[in-house]
Amino acid sequence: MLKKSLPIMIAALLFLWTISVQAHEAHVGEIINTPTVTYKTAFTIDVPIEMWNRALDNPCLMGRLWETYEFKPSYAMTRTDTGIHVSDSLGITGDIRQISQSARSRAFYARGRFDHWAVPSFFTASGVVAFEYADRDGLSGEITIFLRGDNGISRFVMRLFSGILTRRIGNRVESQVENMQEIIRDIVNDPQSIRSALTGQALDNFDRVFSAAETGPGGDQEVLSDLQRRMAR
Secondary structure (H helix, E strand, O other): OHHHHHHHHHHHOOOOOOEOOOOOOHHHHHHHHOOOEEEEEEEEEOOOHHHHHHHHHOHHHHHHHHHHHOOOOOEEEEEOOOOEEEEEOOOEEEEEEEEEEEOOEEEEEEEEEEOOOOOOOOOOEEEEEEEEEEEOOOEEEEEEEEEEEOOHHHHHHHHHOHHHHHHHHHHHHHHHHHHHHHHHHHHHHOHHHHHOOOOHHHHHHHHHHHHHHOOOOOOHHHHHHHHHHHHOO
């Protein structure tokens, strides 16, 4: 049974959507200082930094847009008292909170498991995902992911399959960054097409989060044109 469930357990450790935690939590420091698996990659995307920050700060809204675009895997997100609860179509489920933010960085904490009958409930892991970036000829920076099994068996399995684990993390990170870029570029260049696909609270949230992309001291068209010029660099 354990051998058959290992691929599913590995997939269970690959969730990446994130939002808020207290920086002083001891467990966060433990994950960063003694991770079971660490993954780091550079990224460059052609979106304005302020729009990228808004996207990272509003995962529930981005999850709704993700659903509208029919990207895979699909995500279901609900707000909690401290952050969000997320599950995806692969059976990964977890609770996510933000660690910290600055003008050019975001960091997130999450703890998750795999909701599947073949996976023992004690196979769980926690993670810290750190984004650091700068706005130079496009948005570029690094994503670092620290993962730590929550018990000895989980850590043993993660170390045993660390090569497979990091490759699958890499595949998901690359795909998600590309999809995020597509969504944000549409927000900048054609926000009305997105509005037409949203209703109710999702539409209200979209206008609340991204309205500054189209309005401001210089007026709607001036601000939107400035963002479009930056996108075209």
